[in-house]
Amino acid sequence: MNRLSIINLLVLVVRRDLLLAMRRRADVLTILVFFILIVSLFPLGVGPEMDMLRKMAPGVLWVAALLASMLSLGRLFSADYLDGTLEQMMLAPQSLSVLVLGKMISHWVVSGLPLVLMAPVLGLQFDMSPEALLVLMLGLLLGTPVLSMLGAIGAALTLGLRGGGVLLSLLVLPLCIPVLIFGSGAVEAVSSGLSVTSNLSLIAALLMLCLVFTPWVTAQALRISME
Amino acid sequence: MAINWFKYSAPSTFYGLAGKLVPFFAIPAAVLFAIGMYIGFFVAPVDAVQGEAYRIIFIHVPASILSMFLYLIMAGYAALGLIFNTRLSSMMATALAPTGALFAFISLWTGALWGKPMWGAWWVWDARLTSELILLFLYFGFIALHASIDDPRRADRAAALLAIVGSVNVPIIYFSVKWWNTLHQGSTIKFTGTSMHIAMQQAMFVTLLACWMYAVAVALVRVRSIILDRERTTQWVSELKEIA
Amino acid sequence: MLGVGNLACSRGDHRLFSGLNLTLHAGQIMQVQGENGKGKTSLLRTLCGFLQPDEGKISWCGTDVRELGEEYFANLLYLGHHNAIKDELSALENLRISAGLSGIVLDENQAITALRRMGLKGRERLPTKVLSQGQRRRVALARLLVGDAKLWVLDEPLTALDVGAVALIEELLGEHLSKQGMVIFTTHQPLTIKGVEIARLALL
Numbered sequence: 099m100n101r102l103s104i105i106n107l108l109v110l111v112v113r114r115d116l117l118l119a120m121r122r123r124a125d126v127l128t129i130l131v132f133f134i135l136i137v138s139l140f141p142l143g144v145g146p147e148m149d150m151l152r153k154m155a156p157g158v159l160w161v162a163a164l165l166a167s168m169l170s171l172g173r174l175f176s177a178d179y180l181d182g183t184l185e186q187m188m189l190a191p192q193s194l195s196v197l198v199l200g201k202m203i204s205h206w207v208v209s210g211l212p213l214v215l216m217a218p219v220l221g222l223q224f225d226m227s228p229e230a231l232l233v234l235m236l237g238l239l240l241g242t243p244v245l246s247m248l249g250a251i252g253a254a255l256t257l258g259l260r261g262g263g264v265l266l267s268l269l270v271l272p273l274c275i276p277v278l279i280f281g282s283g284a285v286e287a288v289s290s291g292l293s294v295t296s297n298l299s300l301i302a303a304l305l306m307l308c309l310v311f312t313p314w315v316t317a318q319a320l321r322i323s324m325e
Numbered sequence: 326m327a328i329n330w331f332k333y334s335a336p337s338t339f340y341g342l343a344g345k346l347v348p349f350f351a352i353p354a355a356v357l358f359a360i361g362m363y364i365g366f367f368v369a370p371v372d373a374v375q376g377e378a379y380r381i382i383f384i385h386v387p388a389s390i391l392s393m394f395l396y397l398i399m400a401g402y403a404a405l406g407l408i409f410n411t412r413l414s415s416m417m418a419t420a421l422a423p424t425g426a427l428f429a430f431i432s433l434w435t436g437a438l439w440g441k442p443m444w445g446a447w448w449v450w451d452a453r454l455t456s457e458l459i460l461l462f463l464y465f466g467f468i469a470l471h472a473s474i475d476d477p478r479r480a481d482r483a484a485a486l487l488a489i490v491g492s493v494n495v496p497i498i499y500f501s502v503k504w505w506n507t508l509h510q511g512s513t514i515k516f517t518g519t520s521m522h523i524a525m526q527q528a529m530f531v532t533l534l535a536c537w538m539y540a541v542a543v544a545l546v547r548v549r550s551i552i553l554d555r556e557r558t559t560q561w562v563s564e565l566k567e568i569a
Numbered sequence: 570m571l572g573v574g575n576l577a578c579s580r581g582d583h584r585l586f587s588g589l590n591l592t593l594h595a596g597q598i599m600q601v602q603g604e605n606g607k608g609k610t611s612l613l614r615t616l617c618g619f620l621q622p623d624e625g626k627i628s629w630c631g632t633d634v635r636e637l638g639e640e641y642f643a644n645l646l647y648l649g650h651h652n653a654i655k656d657e658l659s660a661l662e663n664l665r666i667s668a669g670l671s672g673i674v675l676d677e678n679q680a681i682t683a684l685r686r687m688g689l690k691g692r693e694r695l696p697t698k699v700l701s702q703g704q705r706r707r708v709a710l711a712r713l714l715v716g717d718a719k720l721w722v723l724d725e726p727l728t729a730l731d732v733g734a735v736a737l738i739e740e741l742l743g744e745h746l747s748k749q750g751m752v753i754f755t756t757h758q759p760l761t762i763k764g765v766e767i768a769r770l771a772l773l
Contacts, residue, residue: 102672110669121657182651183667189617191643191672251490255483259473268469269487272462273494276501283505304497315490322482324619476581558582 107192111200112207118177119208125173130212133166137220148225155224156234156285160278163213163238164245168270170209171249172263174201175320179257188324195313198320202243202250202313210242226285233288233298237281240301247312248273254319277304334413336552337561343545343552350545354538361532369524378442382525385435387533388428389453391540392460393495395425399467400492403485413548415481416555418488419471420548424540426464432457452506456499463491477555570594571616571720571751576625578611585611586772587624595719595749598742598765600756603772609755610650612772613724616753617647629720643672646718648726652709656698660684660708663697664715673716683714688734702729710734713741721745723754735760 102110119126140158141151178184187197217238218231226234252270256262284297365383372379399421406415436454437447448454467484474480556562570593577587585608593599601609614620616627618634618641627634634641654663661680668675684693687707697705706729713721721742727735735758742752743762760767 102669102674106674107669107672110666114666117662118655118657180651181655182649182653183655183670185617185619185647185649185651186653186667186670188619189642189645189647190670191639193639197670251486255470255487256473261473265469265473268462269466272459272466272498273490275459276494276497279501279505300501311493315486319483319486322479322486325476325479325621 102192104192104196107190108196108200108203111197112204115201115204116207119204125170126208126212129166129170129209130216132169133162133213133216134220136162136165138223141223151224152226152289155221155226156230156282156289158224159217159220159234160238160241160282163217163242164271164274164278166213167209167242167245167249168267170205171246171253171266171270174205174250174253175257176253176262179323184320184324188321194317194320198250198254198316199313202247202316205250206243206246210238210246213242214238227289229288230285233294234285236294236298237284237301240298240305241277241281244277244301244304244308245274247308247316250316251312251319254316254323257320257323277301280304334411336413336416336556337559339413340549340552343549347542347545350538350542354535354542357531357535357538361528361535364524364531365528369528370522375443378439381435381439383528383532385432385439386529387536388432388435389457390533391536392425392428392432392457392464395421395428395540396460396463396488396495397492399425400485400488403481403488407482407485407489412481412555413552415485416548416551417544418485419481420544420551421540422464422468422471423547424543426461426468428536428540429457429461429464433461450506452499452503455502455506459498459502460495463495467491570630571753572628572631573616574626574628576612576615576627577623578608578615578620579623580608580611584623589625589772591770593720593751593753593768595751596746597768598746598752598754598762599768599770600754600760601770601772602755607772609772610724613647613722613753613755614649616722617645618642644719645722646671646712646716646720647722647724648709648712649724650728652705654697654705654708657696659694659696660689660700660711661693663708664711667712668715671712671716671718675715679715683711684708686714686737687711688737703731703734706730707734710738710741713738713745719750721750721752721754723752725755725757727756727758727760739763 137158140154144150144154175184178187188194190197214235217234221231221234249266249270252266252273255269256266259265280297280300284294284301287294287297361383365380369380371377399418402414402421403418405411406413406418433454436451436457440449440451440454441447467488470487471480471484474483553562553568562568571591572593573589573591575587576589578585578589589612591599601612603609611620615622629637629641629644653667654660658666661677661684664680664684665675665677668680681693684690687710689704689707689711692700692704697708700708710726726738730738739760739762742760743765745752746762746765
């Protein structure tokens with residue numbers, strides 16, 4: 099009998115989750131609309147002065163991205179938990195961490211990548227310069243996977259709990275603060291003519307750290323939550 | 326003769342031991358606190374720059390130090406409980422969390438009180454105050470996660486994992502907040518060690534010790550009630566004279 | 570060979586069972602019996618490693634399953650209360666994915682053959698949300714036809730199945746046992762396999 103290699107398994111999980119997301123397209127769109135809505139509320143709240151908006155833009159976009167990705171995390175494992183698929187995943191003869199990594203990747207493609215692509219359009223609302231937009235996108239490209247991965251730990255820990263969504267944000271948001279600081283810091287740096295490499299390399303370093311540790315930690319959290 | 330360390334890792338034996346230990350920490354805590362306050366208010370001189378207001382550091386600094394140490398100790402106990410499956414370690418972690426959160430809160434409160442005369446604002450986005458605020462959130466996360474899981478074993482293990490992830494993150498968060506603070510040229514609370522009068526150092530040291538003792542005493546009292554709650558169905562609890 | 574020694578399990582404060590011993594050799598089948606809430610499902614979930622026992626150990630071919638880890642899972646097929654199928658996916662997609670998760674590459678023809686044997690001819694490509702409860706259970710049970718797991722752990726496999734499907738499951742169990750497989754299961758419905766005596770374990 100043919101056996102799947104680890105890479106095949108990873109591809110299988112990513113394809114499965116993307117296929118499911120395609121058949122529930124509304125969920126993906128909801129998150130994107132939420133992101134746009136949050137960002138658009140700020141000018142209404144603080145007034146339309148362009149100077150101030152330009153200064154606020156990186157922070158606003160990053161915070162909105164943070165909130166939008168929290169929103170989608172609740173569903174990361176819960177559907178599989180409720181219909182019993184998660185039990186089958188834990189019995190996979192390959193490492194559970196690989197399956198978890200696959201789920202993280204597809205979560206990012208579905209909920210992180212659209213934010214990266216939408217961010218420059220929203221940045222125009224705030225009159226951001228082209229260089230700033232580019233750095234914002236780069237930062238989000240490196241930073242949103244970190245949010246998905248840290249969020250997965252929280253999603254696994256709060257699996258099946260009442261009030262899981264709010265609790266999830268309480269657990270995960272403090273852990274995401276470094277990404278927020280470096281991500282919006284990079285945009286501010288480019289706006290004030292400074293080098294962005296240090297900020298972006300720090301996010302990249304966080305991404306590497308997360309890639310190494312979070313799948314395993316999340317797998318442990320899932321095992322704890324399945325009891 | 327080898328000492329049986331595991332003897333006291335059983336909740337039933339530790340319950341009695343903790344009860345006996347409490348006064349040994351509670352009484353010194355009270356005495357040391359009184360001494361510390363006396364030195365702080367009557368012996369230590371007025372600060373040349375900050376006037377009388379600086380005296381709040383005798384509470385603020387020990388509270389900040391302890392809130393950070395307690396998080397690490399809590400994470401350490403939680404990790405022990407997770408790895409070796411020792412229930413008592415997990416109970417200790419749970420018992421320490423509220424005390425740590427309390428110290429983080431005191432640190433923020435006194436920081437705000439200090440900020441008003443210093444900078445004319447109740448809150449400044451100083452690197453250390455901001456880190457302290459995030460630390461308080463981490464404590465809240467630990468307590469909230471533990472409280473929302475009904476099964477105590479799952480609660481212990483899930484909260485332990487969170488505490489470990491949190492303690493790995495604490496240095497990263499601290500560094501990033503410091504970085505953010507220098508970029509934005511925020512205000513920094515500074516006390517250069519050499520300029521501190523010897524009596525100030527003594528007062529701070531004594532109150533720090535008092536806070537340590539207090540934390541240990543409270544944690545022991547709390548762990549006793551956690552033990553009673555978790556072990557309420559067992560034989561030895563029903564035989565206790567304070568229960569019967 | 571599956572061996573369980575001095576196993577104790579509890580949920581919350583409540584001790585479900587303790588001092589439980591059992592051995593299951595190749596070609597044997599065992600039914601776990603007991604009233605609701607006596608720990609049948611917990612026992613099966615403990616065997617799969619979802620629950621940590623309070624005491625005791627579970628061994629596979631003489632080695633503790635915690636040491637074996639994934640090597641043990643490769644020999645295990647578990648079917649729980651939940652079907653582990655996705656409403657949005659077709660029966661075919663569901664079967665191929667769940668086989669993939671247990672490490673087995675299944676091409677379309679093999680999957681269709683398995684589904685047809687389960688009596689799902691003509692429904693292979695429909696999204697499972699349009700299928701009935703019994704048909705969904707059949708999709709889940711089609712996993713018994715693919716793969717080479719030695720030990721089947723089945724929790725209430727017969728729920729929602731009609732008479733014909735029950736007979737089919739009995740036939741499948743018989744085939745698996747004749748290939749030196751092992752089965753441990755629970756059910757509240759009568760189940761007989763021709764020429765095989767079902768061992769019984771009662772949880773009191």
